[in-house]
Amino acid sequence: MIDDSLGHIDRLVNSCRAHRDDQSKDRETAQEYYRGEMKDLKVTRAGRSTVTSNDVRSTIKKLMPSLMRSILGSDSVVQFEPVGPDDEEGAEQATTYVNHVVIPECGARDALHDAIFDACLLKTGILKWCAYKQRHVTIQDYTDQSDDAVLGLFDDPDVEIAAMTHKPETDPEVLAYDPEAKRHSFRLKRVVEKTNVRLEAVPRASFIISPGANSIKEAELVGEEQVVTRSQLVEWGYEKAAVDSLRMFMGEEAEEEARKGDDYGEQIDSTTKALQEVMIYEVYVRLDTDDDGIAELHRVVFGDGAGEGSVSAGQVLLGHEQVDEAPYSEVVIEREAHQFEGRSIYEDMRDVQRVKTAILRGILDNAYAVNNPKPAVQAEMVMNPETLLKGAWGEAIQLKTGARVQDAIQWSQVPFVGANLFGVMEYFDTMA
16 A cells, blocks of 8 residues: 555655755855855955854854753753652663663764754754664684584574584594584674664754644654665665665766766676665655545655666655654754744854954955055166065165165055954954
């Protein structure tokens, strides 16, 4: 039944991606301000100051330690409260276990830091809680193992034995009850499955949500796009045949090369397929698949199928299950009514940084002009007038016979007005 809905889900995803891309320009500008690039305040004339006032960065750096201390500064980040009279011991054990085991092992501190930072700079941070079932291969070499040591190994489906050799047993005690006993040397390959509980901060460039949604809980679709290797997907338990049928993710530049017909195809043919990257979508979408009039929440994992060139051959379903909730939570510094996106520190500090940068550049340009006055030259009195324009520092000026320096050269006087602007800078610091 879910296969019939993949086209509908894909259209919802495309709508969410378009909505996200519409907001991407504002996020890019916020990141530029944080880095001090200020591309929207261009210097149009050569030689003018390009310095920036990094108010967005300095403000966020000042706030982050306080925000992190308010959440992670205590030994008990999480506190479980007993519900009934007999729950005190269980609540205490749960509190101890989560604070001292789960939080350090699941990466909670880094996730909280990154989500709060995104909220400060990009309006909204996204947290995701999940558990990854991962299968990985271990290889071990064994030598001179007894018959008892290898009993049952061949019956284990997760074990593969290779390079096995035998030699006669030399222990007299063993030979006494089993004259045919042998010693075995072999290489053992075992597939081990482990569940990793994680708290993650989802990058805003990867997170998608239905346009117009006020919250994650009410959104028709919410989720993320992920670029992972085929090997990772198989480790997570997805069927290898489905993973192999996914379209390889090449990125914009590589896709452009492929469309030009260059030898990129030969390069990817030589790449180990297990390490090829693919793009998948893990989404939580509301669908009425049982026709009872109520839309249930479904977790759907899918990707684009491999087609000719850069053409998709439809969607490939990797996983599907009904769930109770989407494992995402938004983090905002300042909530705006009826809006999913919050208000960021960047939005509060943007105009301050822009104005201070413009004023600071003007002050420095004025100082440069004061320190480097332009000469007015009577060229007929100077034998080497080019020295005044392009000469080396300290190079002598050669005057003609009878000429005086004060008659041949005069310097333009540029008044320094920057001192009058320092008060404006202090005013905007007070605003910040």
